[in-house]
Amino acid sequence: MVSFSQAKDMFRLQKEAKKVKKELKKIQVEAEAHGVSVVISAEQEILSINIAADVPREKIPELLKDALNRAMKKAQVVSAEKMQSVMGEMGMPTEQGMRGMSE
Numbered sequence: 439m440v441s442f443s444q445a446k447d448m449f450r451l452q453k454e455a456k457k458v459k460k461e462l463k464k465i466q467v468e469a470e471a472h473g474v475s476v477v478i479s480a481e482q483e484i485l486s487i488n489i490a491a492d493v494p495r496e497k498i499p500e501l502l503k504d505a506l507n508r509a510m511k512k513a514q515v516v517s518a519e520k521m522q523s524v525m526g527e528m529g530m531p532t533e534q535g536m537r538g539m540s541e
Contacts, residue, residue, distance in 0.1 A: 458520045465516055469509035474501040478509045480516040 465480035473490035484506070489498060 455521070462517055462520060467509050467512040467516060469505045469512060471501040471505040471508070472497075474498065474505050476502070476505045476509050478506075478513055480513045480520070482510055482513045482517075 459481065462480040463483070466477050466485060467480060468475060468477045470476075473493040475488045477485045477487075479485055487502065489502075493501065
């Protein structure tokens with residue numbers, strides 16, 4: 439059975455997670471691969487793609503994939519850092535805290 443205190447903490451965590459999600463929409467991450475640049479939100483939504491005029495047409499798919507993958511990885515790091523701060527505020531173990539426990 440869930441106690442009132444646990445339910446209150448869960449509600450607070452849910453509220454904080456929604457707040458972080460709104461913040462992530464506002465954060466922009468950019469990556470570039472030889473003339474192909476992409477901008478995505480930290481929530482991993484593509485915001486823009488720019489391809490320089492001198493990029494060979496046959497290389498666009500490969501370069502676009504590379505730039506998107508790098509931008510997504512950056513966005514995942516930003517998102518994880520934001521969520522870790524929320525988890526830490528809630529007194530829940532974060533990845534850093536878990537590492538410290540295993541050492």
